[in-house]
Amino acid sequence: MKLRVAVLAVLLSAAVATLPPLLLSTERAEAQGVSNSLISGYLTRMGATWKPHSQDANAFVVTKTSGLKRASRVEMIITNLAKDDLVTLRAFPQTGDQYLALGGARDQSALMKAMLQRNATAFGAYFVDSDGDIGFRYVFTTESGLGYESFRVAVNELLRIADDVVVALYSQHK
Numbered sequence: 001m002k003l004r005v006a007v008l009a010v011l012l013s014a015a016v017a018t019l020p021p022l023l024l025s026t027e028r029a030e031a032q033g034v035s036n037s038l039i040s041g042y043l044t045r046m047g048a049t050w051k052p053h054s055q056d057a058n059a060f061v062v063t064k065t066s067g068l069k070r071a072s073r074v075e076m077i078i079t080n081l082a083k084d085d086l087v088t089l090r091a092f093p094q095t096g097d098q099y100l101a102l103g104g105a106r107d108q109s110a111l112m113k114a115m116l117q118r119n120a121t122a123f124g125a126y127f128v129d130s131d132g133d134i135g136f137r138y139v140f141t142t143e144s145g146l147g148y149e150s151f152r153v154a155v156n157e158l159l160r161i162a163d164d165v166v167v168a169l170y171s172q173h174k
Helices: 002-024 036-046 108-119 148-172
Strands: 050-052 059-064 073-081 086-095 125-128 134-141
Touching: 036 050, 036 059, 036 073, 036 148, 059 148, 073 148, 086 148, 108 125, 108 148, 134 148
Parallel strands: none
Antiparallel strands: 050 059, 059 073, 073 086, 086 134, 125 134
């Protein structure tokens, strides 16, 4: 009987010693991401004018042409990178049916410096794509999902910022 109690005590001690590390473990869960149908549903619910991207099945193109202050059009590319738990929003304003090109700036260095300085306090970030077009972006991490209200606010803010703020900054350096 004493042997059984001793064995039980040793087993219990071993279990107690290994239990806290298991309980405190914070390993990353499997990538959850969000579905393309969730994003398309959110865009439809918002009443946004959108279509699937012609070259990327995980991307959506949102176009805004009315209610703009400075741009003639703003095009937003929303890309679902589910395996990376990311959704990217990239807004490209146009004036006179042309994207704002870094090459069209009078002083490219001054414009790039101004964009970088504003990135420090901006809602999103200025960027220049591989074609030299200037845009404004925001990135969601989606490990915990993606809420409608957060998505709606981000889309609307990026469209507003691209229309008003990005075009104004570009115009100062044109």
